[in-house]
Amino acid sequence: MSITTSIFFPDPQVIKPRPDLELTLFQCGEILIQLAAILPGAVFEPHQHPESQMGMLFSGCVEISVDGKKSILEPLQQAYVAATHIPHGSTILSEDGVLGVEMKYLIPSQLGKPIHEPVEKPIDEPILSLQSTIDDLTGFPCKFGACSWFEIAVLEIPANEKLPRFTTTQEEIGIILNDQLMMKVGEEEKLLEYGSIYYAPAGVTHSGYSTSDKTISLVKIGLPSSTH
């Protein structure tokens, strides 16, 4: 059996670091994406690391603590943002457990700074609230938020619609939340569903289409190339 690995459609690695947490990991260049499935009652004590981290819920409810400040996260409404070496932890509040995404990224411009020294750029607010808008490219309804090192959009793709060919100046990662979406990145094409992602490095053309009769929610995370 031959094993082919794709840059654009990275293979998932599923791990269970503890009994109440299952992570599906994807390495996208320097970026680590993890889809998390967390059982009710789970508590993650505050910890810190050199990577900046963000996360958003797809379902459930979480009390998140970033740098000692506590907030409630609701599905697809907010992202939490923890910069390099900022302590963060969480408590699962919902009785049905939680699905969500986290991204870890070692921001090159922040490397080499002593621990506890503030980063030079304005530090992002720990909670980024997404605002309802219309996506410029497609005209589809969208929720959008941006901070100093990433932007995130939840795009609602109507039934049987297309995502036009697009070449970003950003690295872009896409996660389909329901049903299936055919994506083409570079010359590779794959039918995606929850549990698989696409990764479009800066300068790589990508497009997609839906053959579903339902609205498909697509979470897109972009990292501006200026962070490189």
Ligand SMILES: [Fe+2]
């Ligand atoms: Fe973390």
